[in-house]
Amino acid sequence: MKHFRHFREVLTLSFSIFLSSFTPSGALRAQNPFVQTWFTSDPAPMVHDGKMYVYTGHDEDGADFFWMQEWRVYSTEDMVNWTDHGSPLALESFSWADDRAWASQCVERDGKFYWYICAHSKLSGGMAIGVAVGDTPVGPFRDAIGKPLFENGSWDHIDPTVFIDDDGQAWLMWGNPQCYYLKLNRDMVSYSGELGRLDMTEEAFGGPMMNKREKGKKYKDSYVEGPWLTKRNGTYQLLYAAGGVPEHISYSTAPHPTGPWKYAGEIMPLSETNSFTNHCGVADYKGHSYFFYHTGKLPRGGGFGRSVAVEEFKYNADGSFPTILPTNEGVKPIQTFNPYRKVEAETMAFSRGLKTEQNDEAGVYVADIHNGDYIKLQNVDFSGNMQKQFAARVASGLRGGQIEVRIDSLKGHLLARLEVPGTGGWEKWQTFTADFAEKAEGTHDLYLVFTGRKGPKLFNFDWWEIRGLQSLVVEDGGTGPHKAIMKEEATLEAHTVFVPQDLSAFGKKKPLPVLVWGNGACTNSPWEHFKFLNEIASYGYIVLATGYIPMEEKPYQGPMSTTQQQIESIDWIIAQNADKNSPYFGKIDVKNICVAGMSCGGLQTLYNCADPRIKTLMICNSGLFKTSNRGQAMGGMPMPDKSKLKEIHSSVIYILGGKTDIAYENGMDDFRQINHVPCCAANFPVGHGGTYRQPHGGEFSTVALAWLNWQLKGDKQAAKMFKGKDCGLSKREGWTIEKNAKFDTLK
Ligand code: FUB
Numbered sequence: 242m243k244h245f246r247h248f249r250e251v252l253t254l255s256f257s258i259f260l261s262s263f264t265p266s267g268a269l270r271a272q273n274p275f276v277q278t279w280f281t282s283d284p285a286p287m288v289h290d291g292k293m294y295v296y297t298g299h300d301e302d303g304a305d306f307f308w309m310q311e312w313r314v315y316s317t318e319d320m321v322n323w324t325d326h327g328s329p330l331a332l333e334s335f336s337w338a339d340d341r342a343w344a345s346q347c348v349e350r351d352g353k354f355y356w357y358i359c360a361h362s363k364l365s366g367g368m369a370i371g372v373a374v375g376d377t378p379v380g381p382f383r384d385a386i387g388k389p390l391f392e393n394g395s396w397d398h399i400d401p402t403v404f405i406d407d408d409g410q411a412w413l414m415w416g417n418p419q420c421y422y423l424k425l426n427r428d429m430v431s432y433s434g435e436l437g438r439l440d441m442t443e444e445a446f447g448g449p450m451m452n453k454r455e456k457g458k459k460y461k462d463s464y465v466e467g468p469w470l471t472k473r474n475g476t477y478q479l480l481y482a483a484g485g486v487p488e489h490i491s492y493s494t495a496p497h498p499t500g501p502w503k504y505a506g507e508i509m510p511l512s513e514t515n516s517f518t519n520h521c522g523v524a525d526y527k528g529h530s531y532f533f534y535h536t537g538k539l540p541r542g543g544g545f546g547r548s549v550a551v552e553e554f555k556y557n558a559d560g561s562f563p564t565i566l567p568t569n570e571g572v573k574p575i576q577t578f579n580p581y582r583k584v585e586a587e588t589m590a591f592s593r594g595l596k597t598e599q600n601d602e603a604g605v606y607v608a609d610i611h612n613g614d615y616i617k618l619q620n621v622d623f624s625g626n627m628q629k630q631f632a633a634r635v636a637s638g639l640r641g642g643q644i645e646v647r648i649d650s651l652k653g654h655l656l657a658r659l660e661v662p663g664t665g666g667w668e669k670w671q672t673f674t675a676d677f678a679e680k681a682e683g684t685h686d687l688y689l690v691f692t693g694r695k696g697p698k699l700f701n702f703d704w705w706e707i708r709g710l711q712s713l714v715v716e717d718g719g720t721g722p723h724k725a726i727m728k729e730e731a732t733l734e735a736h737t738v739f740v741p742q743d744l745s746a747f748g749k750k751k752p753l754p755v756l757v758w759g760n761g762a763c764t765n766s767p768w769e770h771f772k773f774l775n776e777i778a779s780y781g782y783i784v785l786a787t788g789y790i791p792m793e794e795k796p797y798q799g800p801m802s803t804t805q806q807q808i809e810s811i812d813w814i815i816a817q818n819a820d821k822n823s824p825y826f827g828k829i830d831v832k833n834i835c836v837a838g839m840s841c842g843g844l845q846t847l848y849n850c851a852d853p854r855i856k857t858l859m860i861c862n863s864g865l866f867k868t869s870n871r872g873q874a875m876g877g878m879p880m881p882d883k884s885k886l887k888e889i890h891s892s893v894i895y896i897l898g899g900k901t902d903i904a905y906e907n908g909m910d911d912f913r914q915i916n917h918v919p920c921c922a923a924n925f926p927v928g929h930g931g932t933y934r935q936p937h938g939g940e941f942s943t944v945a946l947a948w949l950n951w952q953l954k955g956d957k958q959a960a961k962m963f964k965g966k967d968c969g970l971s972k973r974e975g976w977t978i979e980k981n982a983k984f985d986t987l988k
Contacts, residue, residue, distance in 0.1 A: 272571030272590065272619075274539055274548030275323055278597045278607075281313060282547040283344035283400070283467065284533035286524035287378065289354075292316045293526045294378050295533060296347045296356065297549050299328065304545040309342040312358065314379050320531070320551070321574040321619040325587035325597045327605040329380025332360060335371050337389055339363040344400040344467060344520055347378070348429075350411070354378055355385070355429045357401035357413060365394040370401050370415055372430050385430040391423065400520070404470040404498070412498045414439075414479070417466030418450045422498060437499060445493055445502035451485065462491050462504060467520040470498065474560035480508065480521050487517040490534065492562060508562045509534060517544045527575055530554055532565045577622035577684055581709045586633075586702040590619035590686075598701075603634075603670060607702040612642065615651060616689040623681040626709030627731040631657040632674045637700035638667040642693020644705075646677075648685040656681055661693075661700050670703055711790050715771050718742065719779025720937055727775055729790050733813045735806065737767050737786045739778035744828055747781070752830035754953035757810045758786040759802065759842025761862070763878060765789060766797035770839060773931075773938025773945070780946055782953075783829060785810035787842065794934070801877045804845040807836055811854055833953035835859055837945075839931065840904060841878050847911075848879040851888035857952040858893040859945060862929050864907030873903075886911060892919045892987055894948050894963075896941060899926030912979065919987045921963060921980040923970055944970065951987075960987075 274281075280300035287294045294316045298309050311331035315323045330345075332338045338360035345358040354375045362369035369392030375382035390413075392398060401415040403425070411425035413432070422437040441450045447462025454460065467482040476494050479502060483491035490509040493502040509519065515537030522533045532552045537543040553572045554565045586607040587597045594614035599605045607616070631646050641661035647653045659675040693699040710729040718724030723741030730738050740753070747753050756777055760767050767774060768791035774784045787806040791797065811834060818829035835857045838846040843863020850858060865883055866874050874880060893915065895908045902908075905924070912922040925932070925940050932939025947969070950959035962969035963978065964987070970978040 271569045272321055273550035273567070273569050274536060274542075275321075275551060275571060275590075276315060276325070276549055277539060277589075277592050278325065278587075278595050279313065280539060280542060280546040281315075281549045282309075282518075282535045283520040284535060284549040284551075285344070285346035285402075285469075285522045286526075286531065286533050287347050287349070288524050288526050289349050289378050292318055292378070293320065293524065293531075294347070295323075295522075295549060296345055298342060298344060300546050302546070303541070306545055307341060307343060308545075311342055312345050312356070315549075316378070319574045319576045319578055319620065320526070320529070320553075320572050321590045322578050322588055323590070324585055325605050326379040327597065327599040329375070330356060330358070330373050330382045334373060334382060335360060335384045336387065337362050337364050337369070338371065341368065343368070346402050346469075346522070348403045348405060348411075349378070350405060350429050352376075353429075354380075354382070355403070356382055357390075357403050359399045359401055359415065362389055362392050364389065365392045367392060367394040367396050368398045370398055370413070374430065390430065390432070391436070400467045402468045402470045404472070406472070406498070412470060414468045414470050414498070416468070418452075418464065420464055420468055420479075420481070439502060440500055443504075445500065445504060446481075447483070447491065447504040462507070464491075464493075467518075469522050471523060473556065476560060478505070478562075480523065480562075482519050482521075483507070484511070487511055488519045490519055490521045494561075505561060507564065508532070509565050509567065512567050514538060514567050515543055516547050518547070529572075529575060530556060531572065534567065536567055538569070574620040577620050578618055578687075580618075580621050580623065580687065580707040581626050583704050583706045584618075585704050586616070586689075588618065589616045591617040600668060602668065603701075603703045608667075608698075610642070610691045610699045610702060611697075612691065612693050612695050612699065614691045618687040618689075620684055621648075621687040622684045624683055628656065628677040628680050628707050628709055630674045630676055630708040631659055631705065632672055632708055633659055633661070633705040634670050634672045634703040635661045635664065635700045636667055636670045636703070637661060637663045638665070638669075639663055639697055639699070640694065642691060642699035644702075645688075645690040645692060646675075646707075647688040647690055648681050649688075650686075651688055651690060653685075653688065654679055654681070664700075667701055674708075711792060713790070713792055714742075715739075715775035716937060719776045721776065721779030721781065723779055723781050725775050725778035727771055727790060730813075733785070733809070735765060735787075735789060735802075736810060736813075737771070737788060737790045739771070739774045739782075739784035739786065741778060741781065744824060747828040749827055751781075752828055753781060753783045753825075754830045754833040754949065755811075755814050755835070756782050756784045756859075756949060757807050757834060757836045758784060759804075759807055759836075759838030759845035760787055761840040761842055762875065763801040763841035763845060764797045765799050765802040766791045768794060768797050770933045770938075772936065773933040773942050776937040776942040777946055777949065780950070782949065783814065783825070785814060787838075787845070801841075802845070804848045804879050807838075807845055807849050808852065811836075811852065815854070830953070832856065835949055835953060837861060839863065839933070840929065841875065843904070843908075844879045844881070847885055847889075848881050850885065851890065853890070855891050857891050857948070858889065859896065859948060860893060860908065860911070861896045861941070861945075862898050862902055862904045862908070862931050864895065864897075864904050864909070864911040866907055867910055870907070883911075883914060886914050887917065889915065889918050892952055895920070895922040896931075896944055897922060897924045898928045898931055899924045901926065901928040903929045912981070916981060916983065919981065919983040919985075921978055921984055923963075923976060923978045925976050940975070944976070
């Protein structure tokens with residue numbers, strides 16, 4: 242809709258010339274202009290709640306005058322990666338306005354955001370000052386009073402600046418070539434007193450207004466437009482576009498907003514910026530001072546196609562401004578960017594060939610993506626996690642394309658490549674993922690490079706996310722003394738670890754015993770058991786469950802797990818305990834390992850029972866199939882025959898769901914056949930599903946924990962649950978227990 246291919250190629254070509262001319266190393270370090278998707282002008286910074294916002298005008302593509310229709314908002318937390326919040330305010334927001342959405346400024350007061358604008362008024366036929374109000378810095382905004390705040394038919398009511406003084410008085414100033422002021426009331430949408438006029442004298446501004454100048458006399462300077470009122474060290478500072486066309490930025494100082502003002506000099510002298518206007522705003526943010534202005538430096542930019550830019554500066558000791566020159570490099574990042582979260586695609590440090598659009602469903606999104614276009618994010622910190630997947634929400638009414646995830650440069654290391662198919666419409670959004678083929682460490686610039694067929698538009702792009710290792714606090718972390726967490730570990734693929742969040746309590750004197758777990762249906766995720774397993778971990782265990790982390794209690798859909806995954810768990814935790822660089826170094830009781838599993842996971846456990854590193858077994862809702870009922874087994878289950886039981890060399894408990902448990906017969910048959918090691922069978926009449934999914938794993942957690950505490954920690958109190966005729970379990974409501982002849986040998 243916007244560009245013919247020819248136009249785009251010209252744009253892309255001139256863009257690369259533009260970039261290479263500013264970056265001798267070709268390293269794409271240019272940061273100014275910091276918005277490349279649209280022409281933006283008249284920047285007005287506002288710091289709120291830890292973020293820097295910039296409110297801008299919007300110059301139309303290809304315009305031959307300031308035919309401006311809307312205002313836009315951008316924000317950043319690091320000063321280099323800016324998020325486009327779209328246009329929450331436009332001429333249509335003001336019933337009285339019909340043209341020229343010119344310079345503006347937004348300020349917060351009492352939790353509301355007041356955005357002062359100027360626009361042509363169809364009521365008076367001149368320019369008028371208006372005010373919109375919103376509940377957030379990015380809107381939505383509405384005309385606060387349904388009429389201009391000030392107008393009188395004159396054309397010189399442009400460029401409002403607003404300043405709330407220490408005493409609470411809010412001042413509104415504007416004007417070209419006369420600088421006017423009003424004292425705003427506390428409500429910010431009305432004023433008291435008469436319209437004020439600053440004395441536009443030579444002393445105040447380096448020269449009088451153009452029409453008051455003496456012929457032939459040379460003046461130092463003169464106020465033109467675009468005032469920015471602020472205060473430093475108790476002195477008021479008025480910055481403004483000065484000198485006529487082309488404009489530079491100068492300032493004056495005063496002991497009071499109404500004057501007397503004294504000319505203080507140039508701040509940003511005339512430079513080769515390709516724009517005959519300039520317009521500034523200043524703000525301090527996170528210990529730095531920033532000067533915002535505009536240039537005409539984007540490709541196809543110029544006097545009516547301007548772009549906002551920013552420079553960092555340091556005030557002189559007396560609070561005065563240094564000279565600030567426009568640069569292409571712009572500012573340095575003041576913090577790193579975290580990619581392990583959902584990032585709006587319209588967040589970028591630099592881009593090529595792109596536009597942003599907005600709708601109600603997706604908000605602002607990146608559009609007009611063609612082969613070779615890209616988004617760059619600066620100073621992205623990959624540490625603290627491990628990249629696993631790149632996910633992106635996209636829509637394509639054509640054939641889609643690809644997103645290449647690269648670091649350091651456009652042709653830098655390719656970490657992942659996402660295939661974007663057609664989704665059936667430019668607003669038919671779908672999320673796709675791609676695995677990382679290579680991993681990044683430390684801090685890098687991140688490039689999202691778009692590829693696809695040359696010529697057509699490829700897709701729209703709403704957001705992206707780098708998914709790293711996941712973790713979740715299950716329920717309240719468990720009822721035990723060590724609040725637990727469920728997590729993935731980078732070096733233990735396809736397993737889920739449950740472990741106390743704070744490992745500092747554990748070490749040689751108090752190591753963590755190990756529970757290795759296999760899942761029901763041999764599913765490759767402990768999605769049915771995570772409350773139970775987490776509860777156990779909270780009592781001071783490390784639990785290594787077979788399968789992928791279940792971030793929600795929803796059946797896992799992938800292929801089954803293997804019996805080998807339990808062995809991998811044992812190998813891994815023993816290696817971690819010996820690895821000086823591991824958080825588990827010296828903290829694991831590798832001599833006290835229980836292997837356990839539910840249903841098919843119990844069969845995996847019995848398959849692995851001969852492993853000499855096992856201290857005890859816990860067979861839950863499971864038992865080896867008898868020859869007579871082998872036909873009932875699900876495909877893919879491990880099916881050792883009963884002779885396997887002879888390989889058990891440790892104590893073993895069967896925890897079954899009573900007679901209605903489909904595994905009851907097999908489990909009880911195992912129990913009866915195990916005579917060479919201590920064995921018991923505990924039944925609780927809940928059927929095959931057990932109580933794993935009840936809060937904190939229900940009754941099964943209590944019994945399993947007692948077993949583990951006794952067998953792995955030697956806890957005599959816990960032993961009472963099982964030992965003796967009147968053991969705890971025999972008295973516990975609903976439970977029954979049977980023990981073999983060897984059971985009493987357990988200490
Ligand atoms: O953006 C339109 C006009 O250009 C502004 O109101 C002036 O300050 C100048 O930048």
